Amino acid sequence: MSLNLPIRRAACSAPQTCHPPRQLVIHRLSPFSQRRTFIGRWFRDKDDEKAVPKATNPKERLAASFLKEKPSKPKMNFGGLSKSSILEDESVVGKPDEKSSGKPVDYEKDIMKVLPRNPESMKAALNPNPEARIRWQQKMAIREVRKRGRLTKRQILKRTERELSSKSHSIKTSVKKLVPLAKQITGKTVADAIIQMRFSVKKAAKDVKEHLEHAKNEAIVKRGMSLGVPDGDHFSPLHIQTKDKKTVRVNDPTTLFIEQAWVGRSAYGRSLDYRARGRVNVMKNPTTTLTVVLKEEKTRMREHEERQQKIRNRKTWVQLPNRPITAQRQYYSW
Structure with a gap:
């Protein structure tokens, strides 16, 4: 062996x-x-x-x-979620109520047992300066008494006419190239502006068209604009004159049009330009934002009527009006 x-x-x-x-x-x-x-x-x-x-x-x-008996190396803890975090994985650690009691919990019944927020503890954030708030409330009350409940023209227009301001994402173009497109769509209806951008040869026209479609959908959903004439109301088409002396036919008073459009600079991007002899240049690529203000045709109808009323209120021009002579001297001034 x-x-x-x-x-x-x-x-x-x-x-x-x-x-x-x-x-x-x-x-x-x-x-x-x-x-x-x-x-x-x-x-x-x-x-x-x-x-x-x-x-x-x-x-x-x-x-x-x-x-x-040799102790093992302690495990390094590089951070994690707290026990009260809603992002904690229940499949790994279990639900918090089940860990403490060991019994399943009906969350649909216990959700109403949550204590409401204490308003006393929230006053520091909601009302940091109580004395200034009381003075402001007194000032507003005095103003309402003086006006006897009458609203200003701006407040009335805010209640009767809708509008939406929408800012686009950063478009990869310069301000010099985007300004002509903003001028092209100003004053047009949203449908006409989209058609103009669809057939435009400009590279940034595609981004402008996408933003106009987004702004149109946002106006319909958020502001309730461009929903058509209510049932039972009758509207006959009419011709109005815009600010730039153009005649427009209005078939629907709720049609969206672009009242304003302006361009603003955004953050600059960076890209590398590899040159000869191993040199590298850093190019700054500009980005630009487009902001449009959408309103309904009833706004242009009101402005047109105000201009016509102002013209009707003018007095007849007279070459030598009959007005009293004042501030005369009794001696000649020469």
Whole structure:
């Protein structure tokens, strides 16, 4: 029979001259088998590692207890969610009420048991200066008494006429190139402006058309504009004159038109320009925003009527009006 001894232990038979590692001291007398791969490394069977007898030498028992009681390295915690976070994964940590009580909780019934907000604790944020608020309320009350409930013309127009201001995203073009498009669509209806941008040869016309479509949808949804004449009301088409002396036919008073359109600078982008001899230049690419103000045709109808009324109220021009002579001297001034 051949004795199953490791080659390294046969070479280090004397413990005084050879100092094996600590792991080998513990399992000195334990039988195990070894394998050698083509790389030349030694591997131990897992079954042999499990069947390890207890050490009999006091030094070996001391080493075994040291390795057993040796603390492991603490795991690094690089941050995480708090226990009260709504983004906490319930599949991993469980629901907070189930962790504490161990029973499932009906959230639909317990959602009404949440305590309401305390208004006393919110006064510091909602009303930071109570005395100034009281003075402002007194001032507004006095103003209402003086006006006897009458509204200003601006307040009446805000209640009767709708409008929407919409700002576009950053368009990759310059202000010089976008201003002609803004002037082209000003004063036109939204439908006509979209057609103009659809057949325009300008590169930025595509972005302008997309923004006009977005602004139109936003006006319909948010402001309730361009919904047509209500049922039961009759409107006959008429011709009106705009500010720039153009005649427009109005078939629907709720039709959207672009009352104003202006251009503003946005953030600059950066790109690299590779040049000769290994040099690199940094180019600043401009971006521009387009803001449009949409209103309904009833606004232009009111403005047209006000201009016509102003013309009708003018007095007849007279070459030599009959007015009294005042501030005359009794002596000649020369």
